[in-house]
Amino acid sequence: MFIDTHCHLTDNYISGDLNDVITRAKSAGVSTLICPTADPNDIENAITITETHDNIFATIGIHPEYAGLDAEKFLTDEILSHPRVIGVGEIGLDYHENTQNRDAQIKLFEQQLTLAKKHNLPVAIHTRDAEEDTKAILTDEFHGVMHCFTSSWNLAKVMLDRGFFFSASGILTFKNAEEIRETFKKIPTDRLVIETDAPYCAPVPYRGKTCEPAMVVETAKVLAQIKNLQLDDLAIILADNTKKLYPKCHVN
Numbered sequence: 001m002f003i004d005t006h007c008h009l010t011d012n013y014i015s016g017d018l019n020d021v022i023t024r025a026k027s028a029g030v031s032t033l034i035c036p037t038a039d040p041n042d043i044e045n046a047i048t049i050t051e052t053h054d055n056i057f058a059t060i061g062i063h064p065e066y067a068g069l070d071a072e073k074f075l076t077d078e079i080l081s082h083p084r085v086i087g088v089g090e091i092g093l094d095y096h097e098n099t100q101n102r103d104a105q106i107k108l109f110e111q112q113l114t115l116a117k118k119h120n121l122p123v124a125i126h127t128r129d130a131e132e133d134t135k136a137i138l139t140d141e142f143h144g145v146m147h148c149f150t151s152s153w154n155l156a157k158v159m160l161d162r163g164f165f166f167s168a169s170g171i172l173t174f175k176n177a178e179e180i181r182e183t184f185k186k187i188p189t190d191r192l193v194i195e196t197d198a199p200y201c202a203p204v205p206y207r208g209k210t211c212e213p214a215m216v217v218e219t220a221k222v223l224a225q226i227k228n229l230q231l232d233d234l235a236i237i238l239a240d241n242t243k244k245l246y247p248k249c250h251v252n
Contacts, residue, residue: 001031002220002235003242003249004213005167006090006124006147006195009035009049009056010042013199021212022053028214029235031055032242034195034249036090036124036147038063040074050084057249059087059124061112064094067104071111080119086248088116089124090147093137096129106133113142122245125164131155138162145245148197153183160191165245167195170203170211173222185226192227193241194219 004025009018025033036059037046046058060079062071079085091112093105116123123144127134131151135158145165149156156166166187171177184192194216196202202211203218224234242249 001029001239002194002216003032003034003239004030004196004198004216005034005145005193005242005245006036006059006169007033007198007213007216008038008200009033009198010037010045012039012042015199015210018049018053021214022055025213026055028217030213030216032057032249033213034059034086034246037061038065038090040066040069043074043079047079047082047084057084057086057246058082059089060085061089061091061124062108063090063126064092064105064108067101067108069108071108071115075112075115077119080115080121083248085121086246087122087124087144088112088119089144090126091123092126092147093130093133094126094128102133106137109137113137116144117142127151127155135159138164145193148195148201149183150177150180153186156183156187160187165191165193165241167193168219168223169195169197170201170207170215170219172219172226173203174207175204181222181226184223189227189229189237190241192223193238193245194223 033056040062050056050058124147140162148169149166196211196216198211202209224231
């Protein structure tokens with residue numbers, strides 16, 4: 001059974017019934033789902049989902065597009081100590097669309113890292129066109145995963161040395177993603193997890209469609225080829241890695 005370590009399941013992202021999404025995931029062999037937040041307004045909904053579905057956990061965080069907000073207002077001690085909240089994310093830096101708010105992004109990022117450290121929680125990192133600042137801020141005092149990793153091997157080497165995991169998304173299956181596949185070929189197998197980033201990044205052969213957790217198996221197939229592993233063996237390895245990444249995640 002596979003684990004989708006990063007799938008957006010709150011009302012802002014899901015079209016249709018969540019129970020149907022979960023059923024399709026289980027039918028495809030995806031047993032456990034981890035729901036991150038990006039918009040702080042989704043936090044309450046994400047926690048409710050984990051409380052009503054025993055195979056779903058949450059990571060709670062504020063995406064850099066909301067730079068300027070006060071993280072402590074949303075990531076309270078009560079929320080971060082919730083038994084179904086297993087990490088802080090997705091958080092990070094994104095300079096692809098906007099570098100004018102760089103300082104505000106860094107402030108929000110560092111504030112959430114401090115909260116994660118306080119609660120001894122791993123972090124799920126979003127980084128896009130911000131490698132240098134990401135390297136400078138994410139010192140080895142933090143632990144977690146580079147979510148939907150598409151950055152350079154140079155950044156991967158640094159974050160490997162700092163103990164981070166790396167998550168492969170459907171982008172790994174894209175025809176033009178040869179460089180990303182080469183990077184994942186180099187990353188040690190015991191540092192890998194997989195995700196859909198649903199509803200985004202649907203893998204081949206579903207590219208262009210709304211992504212959902214059941215599709216993570218297609219990414220796993222490509223990753224198994226890259227690592228020269230049988231699919232069933234990869235599933236066991238990824239489940240073990242997820243337990244190490246997220247100790248509070250009780251994977252079935």
